Amino acid sequence: MKNLLAAFCLCLFSTIGLTQERPDMAPFFAASLLDAAGKPVAMSTYKGKPLVVNFWARWCPPCRAEIPELNEFSKQHAGKITVLGIGIEDDPAAVKAFAADFPIRYPVFLSGPNGPQMMQMLGNPRAGLPFTLFVDRHGRVVGQKLGLLRKNDLEAAAPLLLAR
Numbered sequence: 001m002k003n004l005l006a007a008f009c010l011c012l013f014s015t016i017g018l019t020q021e022r023p024d025m026a027p028f029f030a031a032s033l034l035d036a037a038g039k040p041v042a043m044s045t046y047k048g049k050p051l052v053v054n055f056w057a058r059w060c061p062p063c064r065a066e067i068p069e070l071n072e073f074s075k076q077h078a079g080k081i082t083v084l085g086i087g088i089e090d091d092p093a094a095v096k097a098f099a100a101d102f103p104i105r106y107p108v109f110l111s112g113p114n115g116p117q118m119m120q121m122l123g124n125p126r127a128g129l130p131f132t133l134f135v136d137r138h139g140r141v142v143g144q145k146l147g148l149l150r151k152n153d154l155e156a157a158a159p160l161l162l163a164r
Contacts, residue, residue: 023123025139028053031118033109036099038092041109050081050161051135054149055111055119057088058098062148063130067102073154074106081161082107088115088129136161 029047032040054070056063074083083106089095090112099108111118116127123144124131134143134157142160145153 022141023121023133023144025122025133025135025141027121028118029139033086033111034092036092036096036108036110041107043109046082046084047139048137050137051133052081052083052154052157052161053086053122053133053135054083055086055088055115055124055129055131057129058094060129064102066130066149067104069149069151069154071103071105072151073158077158081158084109086111086115086118088119134161136163 029044031043033043035041052070052073054066056066058064070083070085073081077083085104085106085108087095087108087110089110092110095108095110119127119131122131122133123141124146128146130147130149132145132149132153133141134145136142143157
């Protein structure tokens with residue numbers, strides 16, 4: 001059983017990747033971001049919950065491509081794992097219009113002009129997109145993915161996010 005668990009973890013981290021030094025999520029949870037209606041929301045609202053934090057932009061084709069997978073994952077894990085979309089955007093109206101064309105069924109926030117710096121602080125030094133963090137209920141980053149997120153990435157992360 002231990003060998004099976006070790007093989008699973010090796011496979012998971014070769015796909016998702018865990019940074020040598022785990023990013024500190026404290027600045028994220030201290031931030032207040034605008035929702036798609038332009039209202040500020042404290043990210044501390046999500047502290048203590050397993051999270052998939054996905055950074056995206058309207059102009060990013062891979063970001064658009066992963067929305068259906070994130071929608072499905074959010075639906076399958078409703079009440080257990082929360083998916084958050086952080087748009088590297090500063091115009092709530094544009095994001096609202098985008099969400100009408102590409103239905104996003106999980107909470108979406110706008111990073112404003114500080115989005116690239118936020119991603120850099122969270123382990124993405126070049127601020128590339130899409131960028132996803134997997135954060136457990138203790139606020140620890142248990143995995144991250146730079147680039148297109150696929151169903152198997154989400155499925156591999158789920159047990160880590162749900163671990164006590």
